[in-house]
Amino acid sequence: xxxxxxxPRINNNDDEVKILGFEVVKGxxxxxxxxLGQIETDKAxxxxxAPEAGYLLGFVGQPEEVVKVGSVLLWIGKTAEEEIPExxxxxxHDGAGGASQTTAKARLLLARHGLSVDAVPPINGRVTVEAVxxxxxxxxxxxxxxxxxxxxxxxxxxxxxxxxGSVVELTREEKGMASTVSWHRDFAVPGYIEIEYDTAPxxxxxxxxxxxxxxxxxxxxxxxxxxLIQVVKEMPxxxxxxxxxxxxxxxxxxxxFTIQAGExxxxxxxxxxxxxxxxAFVNGLGDVLRRAAxxxxxxxxxxxxTIGFSSMERWKVTRHVPILPPHTSFMVAHAAGHAGKAVxxxxxxxxxxxxxxxxxxxxxxxxxxxxx
Amino acid sequence: MLLDKDAIAAEIKAKIxxxxxxxxxxxxxxxxxxxxxxxxxxxxxxxxxxxxxxEKHYAIPLAQEEINIDNLGSLTxxxxxxxxxxxxxx
Numbered sequence: 001x002x003x004x005x006x007x008p009r010i011n012n013n014d015d016e017v018k019i020l021g022f023e024v025v026k027g028x029x030x031x032x033x034x035x036l037g038q039i040e041t042d043k044a045x046x047x048x049x050a051p052e053a054g055y056l057l058g059f060v061g062q063p064e065e066v067v068k069v070g071s072v073l074l075w076i077g078k079t080a081e082e083e084i085p086e087x088x089x090x091x092x093h094d095g096a097g098g099a100s101q102t103t104a105k106a107r108l109l110l111a112r113h114g115l116s117v118d119a120v121p122p123i124n125g126r127v128t129v130e131a132v133x134x135x136x137x138x139x140x141x142x143x144x145x146x147x148x149x150x151x152x153x154x155x156x157x158x159x160x161x162x163x164x165g166s167v168v169e170l171t172r173e174e175k176g177m178a179s180t181v182s183w184h185r186d187f188a189v190p191g192y193i194e195i196e197y198d199t200a201p202x203x204x205x206x207x208x209x210x211x212x213x214x215x216x217x218x219x220x221x222x223x224x225x226x227x228l229i230q231v232v233k234e235m236p237x238x239x240x241x242x243x244x245x246x247x248x249x250x251x252x253x254x255x256x257f258t259i260q261a262g263e264x265x266x267x268x269x270x271x272x273x274x275x276x277x278x279x280a281f282v283n284g285l286g287d288v289l290r291r292a293a294x295x296x297x298x299x300x301x302x303x304x305x306t307i308g309f310s311s312m313e314r315w316k317v318t319r320h321v322p323i324l325p326p327h328t329s330f331m332v333a334h335a336a337g338h339a340g341k342a343v344x345x346x347x348x349x350x351x352x353x354x355x356x357x358x359x360x361x362x363x364x365x366x367x368x369x370x371x372x
Numbered sequence: 373m374l375l376d377k378d379a380i381a382a383e384i385k386a387k388i389x390x391x392x393x394x395x396x397x398x399x400x401x402x403x404x405x406x407x408x409x410x411x412x413x414x415x416x417x418x419x420x421x422x423x424x425x426x427e428k429h430y431a432i433p434l435a436q437e438e439i440n441i442d443n444l445g446s447l448t449x450x451x452x453x454x455x456x457x458x459x460x461x462x
Contacts, residue, residue: 214440218409218416259417283436294424314395314415
């Protein structure tokens with residue numbers, strides 16, 4: 001029989017706590033006393049541990065949610081397939097002013113679809129699985145799609161603005177950007193770190209390279225991107241993503257490079273870039289970026305990035321925090337310098353990388369190769 | 373299609389002025405023989421836009437090795453390169 005894990009009390013003065021997050025995912029095998037997640041009040045943070053060994057059947061509370069002490073937080077079963085009982089929830093768990101009762105299974109279903117309990121009309125005063133399913137059917141699929149593994153935070157259904165306006169369809173590129181931003185929000189645990197560095201060595205190196213090779217295009221950014229690819233060879237974990245609780249290190253280095261072409265923002269991809277030498281990469285990236293500027297990118301050049309490089313130097317921006325492209329964990333943020341100094345930053349997925357690793361990678365990228 | 377060197381150079385300059393204006397720069401004083409990247413009037417993204425436009429407008433697909441200072445470094449060189457490519461194709 002499934003075992004509920006209740007929200008523990010942190011101190012005598014707080015009857016409600018906030019769920020900070022969970023360290024396990026639905027379906028995971030857990031051992032007795034294993035830390036499952038954390039809760040907090042204004043005064044303290046506490047680990048929630050498993051009372052017994054088993055499998056995590058599902059969450060009732062969700063990260064960032066404020067819940068009553070003593071309400072059901074999650075369920076553990078002897079097997080991963082065990083059913084969660086259809087139970088009456090703690091009345092206090094329905095939120096402020098909630099007149100109806102919501103069953104545990106209904107809460108799971110609501111979370112999976114990113115729905116607020118307030119959106120669902122109760123049946124006989126109760127929000128049950130039947131009530132949620134009826135609401136989903138009547139909504140005609142217009143509500144949120146099921147979330148992967150039920151592990152993402154609850155996203156309330158956006159009722160839309162109540163000010164007069166008109167709906168404008170997104171272009172293909174705008175849809176791509178919206179998709180990227182949504183991945184960053186829903187699936188990454190993003191962080192951002194920057195370091196300050198002297199720009200002169202890189203400027204000098206790029207000038208030397210341009211003159212030596214007779215290039216028309218200033219090669220500074222392609223050369224810095226090539227340096228990033230070399231850093232991957234030393235630190236393969238920056239060319240990775242997070243899949244089902246594990247780090248997934250990519251074999252190829254598919255470098256995604258942001259380029260603004262008119263109104264469109266592309267992430268132009270150079271595949272297998274680890275196989276190219278410095279000049280071949282600079283030329284290869286130049287080809288791809290030229291096609292992007294002409295809105296002629298090939299299909300293979302618009303997806304599959306495993307790592308990213310972004311610059312806003314063009315706009316004289318001195319600091320920016322880029323969005324992580326889907327299934328990447330490291331995106332360099334290059335910016336305009338001032339008086340010989342500039343910041344070099346990176347957005348990163350904290351599930352894959354820690355701050356020290358990011359700083360180490362940034363320091364390497366901030367240092368150009370030696371002249372040959 | 374214009375096949376006069378000065379007319380071609382004037383078209384290219386107009387495009388450069390347009391691109392430079394995107395980042396708030398004024399390229400109207402660009403001289404015929406100035407090395408365009410060295411002026412700082414348009415950055416690398418602007419140069420990419422210029423080259424993409426140049427290929428399409430004059431219908432001369434460029435190989436990567438042709439994109440260099442000798443062929444495309446100034447208004448004069450860009451205009452002369454159009455004429456050379458058109459003659460070769462004729």
